[in-house]
Amino acid sequence: MKVLYFAWLRTRIGLGEEEVTPPAGIADxxxxxxxxxxxxxxxxTAFADLRAVRVAVNQDHVGFDHPVAAGDEVAFFPPVxxx
Amino acid sequence: MKVLYFAWLRTRIGLGEEEVTPPAGIADxxxxxxxxxxxxxxxxTAFADLRAVRVAVNQDHVGFDHPVAAGDEVAFFPPVxxx
Amino acid sequence: MIRVQREDFDVGVEVxxxxxxxxxxxxxCTFVGLVRxxxxxxxxxxxxxxxPGMTERQMAAIESEARSRWPLSDxxxxxxxxxxxxxxxxxxxxxxxxHREAAFQACxxxxxxxxxxxxxxxxxxTPGGDRWVEAKASDDALAERWDx
Amino acid sequence: MIRVQREDFDVGVEVxxxxxxxxxxxxxCTFVGLVRxxxxxxxxxxxxxxxPGMTERQMAAIESEARSRWPLSDxxxxxxxxxxxxxxxxxxxxxxxxHREAAFQACxxxxxxxxxxxxxxxxxxTPGGDRWVEAKASDDALAERWDx
Numbered sequence: 001m002k003v004l005y006f007a008w009l010r011t012r013i014g015l016g017e018e019e020v021t022p023p024a025g026i027a028d029x030x031x032x033x034x035x036x037x038x039x040x041x042x043x044x045t046a047f048a049d050l051r052a053v054r055v056a057v058n059q060d061h062v063g064f065d066h067p068v069a070a071g072d073e074v075a076f077f078p079p080v081x082x083x
Numbered sequence: 084m085k086v087l088y089f090a091w092l093r094t095r096i097g098l099g100e101e102e103v104t105p106p107a108g109i110a111d112x113x114x115x116x117x118x119x120x121x122x123x124x125x126x127x128t129a130f131a132d133l134r135a136v137r138v139a140v141n142q143d144h145v146g147f148d149h150p151v152a153a154g155d156e157v158a159f160f161p162p163v164x165x166x
Numbered sequence: 167m168i169r170v171q172r173e174d175f176d177v178g179v180e181v182x183x184x185x186x187x188x189x190x191x192x193x194x195c196t197f198v199g200l201v202r203x204x205x206x207x208x209x210x211x212x213x214x215x216x217x218p219g220m221t222e223r224q225m226a227a228i229e230s231e232a233r234s235r236w237p238l239s240d241x242x243x244x245x246x247x248x249x250x251x252x253x254x255x256x257x258x259x260x261x262x263x264x265h266r267e268a269a270f271q272a273c274x275x276x277x278x279x280x281x282x283x284x285x286x287x288x289x290x291x292t293p294g295g296d297r298w299v300e301a302k303a304s305d306d307a308l309a310e311r312w313d314x
Numbered sequence: 315m316i317r318v319q320r321e322d323f324d325v326g327v328e329v330x331x332x333x334x335x336x337x338x339x340x341x342x343c344t345f346v347g348l349v350r351x352x353x354x355x356x357x358x359x360x361x362x363x364x365x366p367g368m369t370e371r372q373m374a375a376i377e378s379e380a381r382s383r384w385p386l387s388d389x390x391x392x393x394x395x396x397x398x399x400x401x402x403x404x405x406x407x408x409x410x411x412x413h414r415e416a417a418f419q420a421c422x423x424x425x426x427x428x429x430x431x432x433x434x435x436x437x438x439x440t441p442g443g444d445r446w447v448e449a450k451a452s453d454d455a456l457a458e459r460w461d462x
Contacts, residue, residue, distance in 0.1 A: 007363050007435035008446045059368035061431070075365060075433075079449035082362065082393060082434025083347055083405055083425055090215050090287035091298045142220035144283070158217060158285075162301035165214065165245060165286025166199055166257055166277055166414075178326010181346075189400055192350040195343070195421075198329075202340040202412060252337055264350060267456065270422050273343075277414055308415065 001070055003036065005046070006077035009053070012046040021070070029055050030064040032074065052078055084153055086119065088129070089160035092136070095129040104153070112138050113147040115157065135161055167241065168225040170216065172248040175258055185240035185262035193266035195273040197259045203252020208292040212299075214247040214256070217285035221245070228279045232261070235275065235312075236268040243276060245286065275312050282309040315389065316373040318364065320396040323406055333388035333410035341414040343421040345407045351400020356440040360447075362395040362404070365433035369393070376427045380409070383423065383460075384416040391424060393434065423460050430457040 003018050010016045022035050037047050047053065050064070056075045057066050068074055086101050093099045105118050120130050130136065133147070139158045140149050151157055169175075177198060185191045203209045229241050240262040250256060257280065261272040288299040317323075325346060333339045351357045377389050388410040398404060407424045411417040436447040 004365070006365055006433065007437070010363075056365070056368055056433070059365075059371050075368065077365070077433060078435065078446065080430065080433055081436045081447040081449050082364070082432050083429035083453075087217070089217055089285065090289070093215075139217070139220060139285070142217075142223050158220065160217070160285065161287065161298065163282065163285055164288045164299040164301050165216070165284050166281035166305075176326065177329050178324065181325050181329075181344075187401075189351045192348050194346040194348070196329075196346075197344075197414065197418070198342040199414065200340050200342070203337045253335075266345065266347065266425060270345070270418070270425075274418050277418075 001068065002073045003032075004073065004075040006075065008078060009046045009076050013040070013042040022068075027067055028064070029057065029062065029066050029068055029074070032068050033064070033076075046076070054079055084115075084151065085156045086115075087156065087158040089158065091161060092129045092159050096123070096125040105151075110150055111147070112140065112145065112149050112151055112157070115151050116147070116159075129159070137162055167243070168222060168229055169242075169244045170218075170221050170225065171244065171246060174246070174255060175244050177255070177258060180242060180244065180258060181260060184242055184260050188239050188262065190264055191239045191262045192264050193269040194260060194262045195266070195269040196261075197257075197273050197277055198255055199257040199277075201250050201252050201254045201256060208294065209252060209290045210293070211249060211251045211254075211291045213249045213289045213291070215287040215289065216245075216247045220285050221247075224284045225280070228276060228283060231279070232272045232276050236261075236263060236272040238263050238268065238272055241272070241276070243280070245280065245284065247286065278305070278309040278312060281305045315391070316370060316377055317390075317392045318366075318369050318373065319392065319394060322394070322403060323392050325403070325406060328390060328392065328406060329408060332390055332408050336387050336410065338412055339387045339410045340412050341417040342408060342410045343414070343417040344409075345405075345421050345425055346403055347405040347425075349398050349400050349402045349404060356442065357400060357438045358441070359397060359399045359402075359439045361397045361437045361439070363435040363437060364393075364395045368433050369395075372432045373428070376424060376431060379427070380420045380424050384409075384411060384420040386411050386416065386420055389420070389424070391428070393428065393432065395434065426453070426457040426460060429453045 037044050088096050119126050242260040244258040259276045261269045263269040390408040392406040409417045409420040
């Protein structure tokens with residue numbers, strides 16, 4: 001599973017992309033986040049306030065209850081500020 | 084008093100501008116129109132339906148009850164269609 | 167800034183010069199109106215009649231009104247008159263502001279008021295003859311949304 | 315048509331090419347967003363982060379949505395990424411339609427949805443350091459007016 005970070009999530013975590021293999025039992029975005037938070041203090045900080053975090057699975061905006069599976073591309077980022 | 088006609092009022096009357104000297108007693112736009120209608124069949128036709136006629140006195144949109152006086156520039160035209 | 171002219175205008179040149187160097191501008195909205203032709207309406211060209219003098223006065227008043235309603239860094243309105251072929255540009259309105267909603271709203275307002283207050287009249291040329299365009303109730307309705 | 319690019323764009327060139335030769339077009343609305351600087355906010359430049367791949371997908375989806383809602387002859391959206399100095403162009407949206415209200419509304423809609431759905435993030439550079447721009451509730455409110 002490919003996980004991407006943008007904007008201040010990338011800054012806090014210290015990388016823009018990582019390849020991860022969550023254990024079986026990690027079935028949705030919320031579960032993935034809980035698991036990712038254990039990887040480093042940076043991850044812990046980035047995911048401290050989930051109200052400020054948005055997620056896309058395979059490049060579509062989704063909610064935290066969206067399923068995730070091996071092979072997915074999961075991206076975390078703050079609310080967008082383009083335009 | 085200078086009287087101007089635009090768009091189909093000019094076409095019907097057959098001229099774009101005329102210098103007129105209405106008699107004393109012609110005090111407002113409505114009075115002026117009644118007097119102008121007697122000048123030619125073209126004037127009669129142009130002013131036949133006043134719902135389709137707009138007026139400006141000295142280049143400001145006004146109503147038919149607006150006063151007119153010697154020296155004024157009075158313009159008659161249909162509702163505008165620019166832009 | 168207001169211009170009434172027979173000549174065409176170059177949107178790129180006008181927009182490039184527009185609000186140039188004003189660091190506070192974050193949003194520029196531009197509207198261009200064109201002579202529609204071809205598709206069944208049979209219009210090959212039109213001639214825009216106008217009221218010289220009053221046109222400039224009304225357009226300046228409309229610009230002032232827009233500037234009093236929205237915080238605009240710059241306003242440009244160019245309106246052509248005379249004979250215009252199908253596809254030709256008729257009018258350009260450009261507004262610059264710090265924020266996009268002011269730029270959008272002021273641009274719409276300027277077009278709505280131009281359509282209903284500036285003394286221009288369109289004579290359409292078709293193979294079957296000429297006809298004066300009639301004012302549209304829908305334009306009055308759009309202009310009225312800015313009232314009160 | 316959608317473009318995501320690091321390079322600047324020329325509004326005049328883009329608008330000249332836009333909907334050229336379409337006789338049914340009577341109205342073109344254009345919006346340009348710029349990096350505001352100078353006036354007290356201390357922003358000297360910004361860097362636009364984006365999500366390559368998803369950006370194009372989202373922008374194409376937003377264009378499709380606009381075309382399904384309004385009768386548009388043409389749509390152009392150009393959004394830049396990377397470092398942009400104060401005064402630089404960020405985004406261009408252009409819409410062409412037979413009638414002005416469709417062109418205006420679609421252009422506003424495209425900007426509102428880009429602001430709230432396209433994966434771009436602004437990092438402002440100031441003499442005091444860098445800061446990520448926070449999403450504005452006012453942008454959400456503007457986007458929500460197109461719901462339902």
